Amino acid sequence: MKNGCIKCGSMDAAQKEVAMTGSGLSKMLDIQHNKFLVIYCKNCGYSEFYNKKSSTAGNVLDLFFGG
Template sequence: MDRGWTCPKCGCQEYDLDQFQATGGTFAKLFDVQNKKFRTVSCADCGFTEIYRSKTSGASNIFDFLTN
């Protein structure tokens, strides 16, 4: 997002960045392992949000499994 971002819905150039993790697959759901990571870009004006997949490391998946 260093190059800036323009909302494709309303044209606003102000945005918020965030991230979230989700489960994927039966094993991950059974053991509540958040093995999918996503980044979001949300328009500060209208709330339109784009979601981008991020890579997760094996170490973070193991840590998540052990701490849940």
């Protein structure tokens, strides 16, 4: 059972993929090899980051809603 956003209770969420640099040489060369899924509430903007490599097996929207 989905509970909604933990901040506002809304069931209206979306996801985006983002890439970020690491530290050291990858930061200096702007190599973005750290990939994440961001799940965010369209109502209040609350966001959670999930490692893309670790989260491909399940539905991250279910995780966001506490399912």
